[in-house]
Amino acid sequence: MREFKPRTDLGVTLRALRRQADLSQRQLAQRSGVPQATIARIESGRTADPSFRVLERLVSAVGGRVMIFAAGAAGAARAGPTGADEARLLPAVPHEELRDAAGRHCPAHLDAREVREPRDWPGAWWAQWHDLPPQRWPAPLPAVTYVQDRSERDRRRRGERVRREVRVRRFTGGGLPATSWRFLAELPDGELVGELRAHERSVDLLLGYDLGDRRELVLDGVLVAPECRLLGIGRRLVEALRAELDHAGVATVHAVAEFGGVGFLRACGFQVEWHRPSALRLAGPVSAGRRPPR
Missing domain, CATH: 3.40.630.30 (Gcn5-related N-acetyltransferase (GNAT))
Structure with a gap:
């Protein structure tokens, strides 16, 4: 009996591609020429079978290529059609399982995290109510939050890559x-x-x-x-x-x-033996008529 592999979740894949390229749905629509509404339907699963041309335009807009391999050509898939390219697994969106209060996906190109208490929400950084019981919070907390500053996102993602x-x-x-x-x-x-x-x-x-x-x-x-x-x-x-x-x-x-x-x-395990260390300096002789350097 022939074994069939599960179908690719296009919504999850498209969201991962957008995250890798750091593009919002609107930006991807502008680059690809595919309406934003179509992109939203694909990612939400309401359009399960978009046309090949739509997929090709979306993938090309994020700098990728659509490649088709014959069954049993796993080696070719790893090496690429010319043997020069090496395929890489597309990292999934880390917050794929998070949803906002309306049950929608968080922006894939942003770094979202769940909000459980005021200290998790940058929008409450100014508020002095982080130690109050939940029933006395003056404002409701969102389900998730994320950073919209592109430079801050780049800094954090570079830090994650360096650490890894x-x-x-x-x-x-x-x-x-x-x-x-x-x-x-x-x-x-x-x-x-x-x-x-x-x-x-x-x-x-x-x-x-x-x-x-x-x-x-x-x-x-x-x-x-x-x-x-x-x-x-x-x-x-x-x-x-x-x-x-x-x-x-x-x-x-x-x-x-x-x-x-x-x-x-x-x-790191060092122990303090002396406090207030002294800094010493040795200066060479100064000839007559010359001022010592400062």
Whole structure:
């Protein structure tokens, strides 16, 4: 008996395509020439079998292609008709199951979330009633909310991608001294989004007598690109450093930090030993008639 696969849900697929292209129904209608009412009917399931021409125009408007493969050509579907293209699974809309108070889908190209209490609703950010019981709320809460600011959506989605794809590795070679430790946080395309640097010091040399060649690390700094902060990259860099300590026979890491850096290092397992560190500077001699640099 021949096995039939379930039919594709065109509404779900079209919503996912719109989200990937970050287009509203009105914007997709303008690009494709398909009436917005038709798009709304397809996504709501009221038009289950639109014409092939309509589908082709909609998919082309979001930068995609409609491809048809013969039965049993799974390998061709993965490699593409010329062997050069590689098909990708279309990620579904994360909030596909959410509905507004009228039971309608949320805008697919926006990032929607459910509203359960006032703190979930940006529209109530100014109100001082977040701690009141529900029966005393001065305004009803919407079922869902979403961010309409395109730049904010792009920032959040990039953050999600960076958190998902970033990889941390220890960098060696390239003229780096054996006593220098360097860890890199990179994206698959090679973009550097974070870095940790440290260096070894010998306790024997520091104290002037033999303690069995004890080695310690001094943390030079943990740097994360401004647009990638608060994504856990700094913590992952420190975790990579800690994972290398036992292997290298290093028992202690020292660090000097101020302000927010203190809280970050404490959250990563460091303990405060001294408060209010001193900053020292060594200046060279100044010849007569020259003013020292400021």
